[in-house]
């Protein structure tokens with residue numbers, strides 16, 4: 389089943405009204421992406437990654453397979469952006485993917501980027517979808533202030549990606565998209581996480597991903613040799629382990645119990661390998677963030 393068919397088959401859609409759209413981060417800019425604001429245009433996510441942290445109870449999404457479109461998001465964004473005194477990077481993609489299949493029809497992300505471009509704000513987009521290419525010109529234009537696109541990529545193997553991230557673009561499609569963005573002068577890179585114990589935590593996988601990232605022109609790879617596991621997220625993940633990786637759930641129980649944040653067994657060794665391979669490939673392990681006095685992006689990166 390292709391992505392669009394999967395999306396049409398499995399999801400209930402509904403339109404909701406949001407009260408606010410731009411959330412200021414408590415500790416801004418954040419240390420991963422340099423964000424000052426976060427923006428969620430949808431609730432729920434069609435990509436249905438088996439490890440998704442957004443299933444956790446604290447996010448209060450009762451049914452993660454129901455996709456809610458914030459129908460007043462654009463109106464709110466324009467109103468809120470006009471009232472902000474502090475110009476800082478707006479991030480999108482932390483609790484849902486802004487380029488999940490429904491975006492092709494709804495175009496909420498596209499319209500949000502038009503507003504961001506109009507008010508000359510910097511943006512960071514986190515995605516697992518090559519649909520982001522449909523906004524390449526907009527992203528380039530925002531890049532005159534600052535824009536960055538990070539692709540979460542966890543495995544070099546398309547077949548494994550299909551199991552753990554069933555409705556996202558394949559790994560090969562994500563790398564192709566990085567190449568296209570990079571060739572167009574867009575600052576982009578990879579988020580190499582989560583690392584799932586006994587699944588994608590191998591030296592071969594990490595080395596292959598770094599090599600592919602280099603070939604695609606990624607400017608950075610941000611890595612973490614672990615994953616989160618809590619309440620509803622853990623239950624869902626363990627159901628999928630039973631289905632696709634029989635016997636693994638018991639290994640997790642024995643090793644991690646009820647821990648929330650876990651590291652893969654060879655985490656330190658893999659992290660050293662990750663750093664060494666990135667250095668060898670000339671790829672940074674941190675992003676360059678937006679700064680007020682930043683010269684034009686294309687000349688900087």
Ligand code: SF4
Pocket residue numbers: 433434435436437439440441442482483484485516556
């Ligand atoms: S793309 Fe992100 S938000 Fe969507 S299901 Fe996967 S991990 Fe969750």
